[in-house]
Each structure stands twice: as C-alpha cells, then as structure tokens.
Amino acid sequence: MSNHDEELTPTPGQRATNLFKRADVQRTTVFGILWTAVFVVLALYFYPKWMPEVMSVDMKSMERIMIGFTIISAPIAGLVLGIATQAITNRHKGDTPPPDGPAVRTNGPVVAVWTVVSGIFCLIAIVWGIVEVNTMANAATTEAGTAVHVQVIGSQWVWSFKYPDQGVESDKLMLPINRPVVFDVISEDVNHSFWPVQLGVKVDANRLQTTVIHTVPTKLGNIDVKCAELCGLYHAYMETSGKVMTTDDFNNWITTNGGHVA
Secondary structure: OOHHHOOOOOOHHHHHHHHHHOHHHHHHHHHHHHHHHHHHHHHHHHHHHHOOOOOEHHHHHHHHHHHHHHHHHHHHHHHHHHHHHHHHHOOOOOOOOOOOOOOHHHOHHHHHHHHHHHHHHHHHHHHHHHHHHHHHHHHHHHOHHHOEEEEEEEEOOEEEEEEOOOOEEEOOEEEEOOOOEEEEEEEOOOOEEEEEHHHOOOEEEEEOEOEEEEEOEOOOEEEEEEEOOOOOOOHHHOEEEEEEEOHHHHHHHHHHOOOOOO
C-alpha cells in the first residue's frame, strides 16, 4: 500500500474543527456562553447592590476587584457549568452505557488553550494584586502627615477607640470625611480581627503586637464595626457602630467629649 493511501494524521486545526462539529460540544458551548453571560450580569448589575455601602477608597477598590475578577473568571465558570449542564440535560438512559468519549487530555489544541488561558488569568491576578498593594502603600506614606490616628483596642468582647492626638476615648468609631485615617490595632487578650465593614479594610488585632492599616473615608454615613475572627463564646456579639461625619461635626464631637482639635 502506498503512502498516498495511508490515512494522514489530522492537523491541530482539523482536530479543533472536528471537535466543534460534534453536537455535544456545540450544546456545551451554547450552555457555556449563557452561563458566562449570567455571571457578567451578576458582576455588573447585582454585585454593587449586594455588597456593603462604599464609604472609602479601599472599599471602592474592593468593589472593583470583586467585579473585575468575576468578569475575568466568568468564562471558566461558564465552561465548567456548561459541561455540567450538558451532562445533566443529556444524560444516558437505559441499561447499556455509551462508549467513552475521546480523552481531552490528549487533545493538543485544547490542552494548549487551557494552559495559556489559565496562565493569563494567573498573571492578571498577580499584576493586579501588586499594583493595588503598591498603590495603598504609597497612599499611606504620602498621607501620613495629615492622618487622624486611631488606636483600636479589642478585648473579649468589645471594641474601644482612642484618639491620642485629640485626647478622646470612645466605644464608637467616629471619623471625619475625606481625611486619611491610620488605625493602630491591638488586642488585650486573644486574637481578634478589626473590620469596619463599609470602609473595606480588615486587619488582625493581636496581643502584644500592633498592626497598622490605612484608609480614607469618602462618604458620610454609619459604619458597622465587627470582629472577623473567632474569639470566644460571644464572638458574634463583638460589634459596635461608628459614623463618618463632616469635619465640623467631628471637631464638635471631639470638644464635646473633652478633647481638643488637633
């Protein structure tokens, strides 16, 4: 038999074309596109409504990250759910199982695309994270001179706040709008986690070691302060409230509580 009569090995392009001619692959693709669209709609229209109110630059950054990463990962979730939907809606009936389908792990184009796309997603996550961390670090350094310093003390099962520059102590977190804030966080007993929800920051409160975090409140309103680390029997009740107020209202609050305006 001559070489011309031998069946030629299909090229990667032909293998990809043949793959997408299969009815099950076409159905899976349609399901995947639909699921991807669902996640994109969730990210753009529903996530901003479901997340806590944005009251600081850091919370706005967290919102961007949630929306951005949901959109970026939507095609992967769409593919997985598309395969699952195809399997559920077209499951085999009867006593005789169908023959196994071709192994995807030996399909060169599929493996190559999956590897490259996964690598791109990982690279985006790394670069995005580095940029965000550097941006926050630079802002904290630049704005340190004008920041309000708040000492945050966690103890079972209450929060207390000291304003050393103003000479005030409170069980409520009061902050001026559009002014940088530096939180020096420590615990008097077990480990806690300081979480002013609407400000988009969270940091551990450790005994004998101070942790520091920075933010800038950008919207007037109420703040919910919670503990985000299991710290004992009444952990769920370790919460208090606070408020972002105008500069004049903040100064009035300071003087009313026996402090002085820094």
